[in-house]
Amino acid sequence: MTADATKTAGTPAIICENVGKWFGDFAALRGVSCTIEHGEVVVVIGPSGSGKSTFIRCINHLENHQQGRIVVDGIELTNDLRNIDAIRREVGMVFQQFNLFPHLTVLGNITLAPIWVRNQTRTQAEETAMSLLERVGIPEQANKYPGQLSGGQQQRVAIARALAMNPKIMLFDEPTSALDPEMIKEVLDVIKELARSDMTTIVVSHEMGFAREVADRVMFFDYGSIVEEGTPEHFFTNPQNERTKLFLSQIL
């Protein structure tokens, strides 16, 4: 614990140095470097297939990066299972397709990892789960199964499930892309509330209004690398790169 604390003090939340990733011959990430500070909120945008998902999936080792260094909260991501476990303890993730466990209730989904990975008692885990469900606004759905919820409710359960592990960093991979328009707001509101707390947050999103409102920094990905980054201010009013301009003109 003390070792962790000293690590946290000075180091940034995430350091990426020249990260590269290939799928066969195809280079999905081509030398990505960035530093993300604790409490920072980063919104990642970019055309489809530009490597945004691959990038954030490398951060919790769902993908294995093949070049460069990734250091999360002072722990370097290597093939060492101990490091991978340690980093996954720090990092929570929310997926585009929710990926809730259909055979468990909402409460079962949220408490599964705290009980089996964190060795919490069931009562303790359920208490935490209920307070998280209050936080995302659906405590009354606790005993339903995922299949009985709307998309927006499912995604909020997924957020609560990730938060139950008490992570320091949250990764969101297009959390609203699979939702009907009227449900996008309820999910974004939850993420906004999180971003305003001191959670380090990386969100892949095409919701420009949301990016403008909560991002400390916006990164633009294209062809597997960061083409341009800056404050939302700079980004939306005065982009420098041609490709950024083209992308923004298409999306806005």
Added chain:
Amino acid sequence: MVTPPDPPPPPKASQHARPPFWRNEVILKWVVQVAFLTAFVWLFWIVVTQATANLRATGISFSWDFLREPPGIKLSEGFNTDPATSLEALAAGMVNMLRITWSGIIVATLLGTLIGVSRLSSNWIVSRIANGYIEFFRNIPLLVQIFFWQAIIISAFPDLTAERAGAGWIIPSPKGIAIPWLIPQAGRWQYMALIIAGAVIARLVYRRRIDLQESEGRETHAMAWGVSVLVLFLAAGWFIHPVMGVLGWLFSALAWTMGAAPVLVFQILLAAAAIWAAFHYIKGYLDRRRTPAGMAKMTDEDYFRLSLVGVVGLAAALLFISGTGDTLLSHVLGRTPFFNMNWGLEPLFDFLASRFDFSGGSPLRFTRPEVVVPTRFAQYSQEVGKAFSPGYLSIWTGVTLYTTAFIAELVRAGIMAVPKGQSEASQALGMRRGRRMRLVVLPQAFRIILPPLGSQYLNLAKNTSLGIAVAYAEIVQVGQTIFNQTGQALAVFLIWMGFFAAVSLILSAVVNYYNRKMKLVER
């Protein structure tokens, strides 16, 4: 937690206007059901009367009498190789069929799971080998495979000769394969009872540890506990099994009760039980439809099912009661009762009572197989070791390896049908491979696999009838010999059908039970 407001009550009755009866879905459904049932009974009646008439014309009248007569055959193997009646011969054939079925199902399930998981392995060689196995065994007709194994056994091993006389460990020959075996001794009944008790207790301990783990959140090593308890019973039971001799007293007491109480009592009890079971089912069914706001509206299926259960329950009760009437009548008329409802429980308990005593000694004896030369020909010893016949080996290996290939495919498909996101989500939550499989992937894969797995079990059971091709004395082979000798084809067919239907129904009942359990968890 916020309690949601009570839902509004469901409507008590249909609020639609009534359509004319020929367009009324409910009425039509009932009419079709009843018409279908009538047609079925009628057809069955025609077939049976016709078949009996035809048989009579050929001079063979349908009767079950041959079952009580000597079969005129010896069985090549089984618990009763020299049966006194055809019934005994058929029973030995049934047991031979079940011997293959149960062990085949267990081995095919384990091996199939292993190969199915290997098929998905990231290790290229392992996955190729598994794939080769599946393709090979799935694509060659089962009968060919069975002949193949028989040919291997008959041609590949050296003959049993006088020079090979003496004990060994594994002795293959064209007469089969003999291996070391644990031979049950007198104490096995006590030992078996102890092991059953041990298994039940181990299961309780396992559940208790799981509950503890869930409520206190520390690793409680539930599996290790359960296994240790079982091992403890297995080990200690070897020495203390005579204590189970008390069961002998229990069974004698039960047998005495059965003998002392008049048959009437059982018939009345059975009738009451039938009515109670039907009532219980209907009540439970209605209870599940009762919401705080009143009864949910019942569908036609509900009504149909409830009336069916009611009718069947009443019919069973009537049957038992008429049995009672029959017994009373036979007292008056002095003839033997037509329905004998003691159900052989008294002899059964007598039999069990005679098996349990307080004698010590090891319940099982380890023996090595031996080749003996009692006459001019060398053969496997009947007393020590265990010799499997070529017929048994080829049919067992054939159906088991064949079914294994299909089960492997099911397991693979089941695991692959669980979306990748499930595994990724649990990975992101920090679960390692074993937990991920056990808590997230397998529960979902199992739900998908279970129904087709049941039909693979049925296939295995039915395919044992190919034993006839290699002269393995299972029910079909024995039955065929008997009907060749007696001409009672119809009776033998009915016995076959009844037996295979019973086996299939039991297997499906077990699979359906688990299937329902899994479904309930789902929604």
